[in-house]
Amino acid sequence: xxxxxxxxxxxxxxxxxxxxxxxxxxxxxxxxxxxxxxxxxxxxxxxxxxxxxxxxxxxxxxxxxxxxxxxxxxxxxxxxxxxxxxxxxxxxxxxxxxxxxxxxxxxxxxxxxxxxxxxxxxxxxxxxxxxxxxxxxxxxxxxxxxxxxxxxxxxxxxxxxxxxxxxxxxxxxxx
Numbered sequence: 001x002x003x004x005x006x007x008x009x010x011x012x013x014x015x016x017x018x019x020x021x022x023x024x025x026x027x028x029x030x031x032x033x034x035x036x037x038x039x040x041x042x043x044x045x046x047x048x049x050x051x052x053x054x055x056x057x058x059x060x061x062x063x064x065x066x067x068x069x070x071x072x073x074x075x076x077x078x079x080x081x082x083x084x085x086x087x088x089x090x091x092x093x094x095x096x097x098x099x100x101x102x103x104x105x106x107x108x109x110x111x112x113x114x115x116x117x118x119x120x121x122x123x124x125x126x127x128x129x130x131x132x133x134x135x136x137x138x139x140x141x142x143x144x145x146x147x148x149x150x151x152x153x154x155x156x157x158x159x160x161x162x163x164x165x166x167x168x169x170x171x172x173x174x175x
Contacts, residue, residue, distance in 0.1 A: 017031060019051075025048050026071075038080070039083075040081060042085050046088050049068060052064065109122060109124040119152075120138060122135045124141075
């Protein structure tokens with residue numbers, strides 16, 4: 001709940017659970033089965049898998065991730081609900097874990113930030129159904145600005161061209 005303060009006023013019926021309220025994934029699912037929410041946002045797959053199953057010696061991380069995904073899929077199927085399951089990317093900006101787990105989802109989104117180019121990209125796809133799509137975004141004082149690939153290239157090319165022009169002019173002046 002503390003991480004959502006920047007989102008402003010949240011609906012009165014929003015329910016937040018953390019390790020204090022639900023000390024395990026099983027306790028969380030017990031609570032979910034009582035509340036019957038239509039939307040679930042769970043953060044983060046790998047952390048829950050490690051803390052609830054791997055560190056206790058119950059399962060490997062891959063088996064734990066599979067168990068969590070399978071349990072959530074059963075819930076959303078039986079309750080006509082939607083689940084946003086947040087996972088982690090590795091340093092290569094790929095899913096941190098077996099890629100077969102990603103295919104258990106109906107769709108997947110990947111948000112990456114490339115420090116060298118100061119580029120933020122959202123990629124998404126419906127599993128096994130069509131191409132991966134990209135959307136570029138930037139944080140501005142007024143909020144988040146989204147760009148198509150063509151708009152992003154035009155924006156960054158213009159910026160680089162301007163900077164290069166200024167650097168060349170200043171460099172020539174100093175010489």
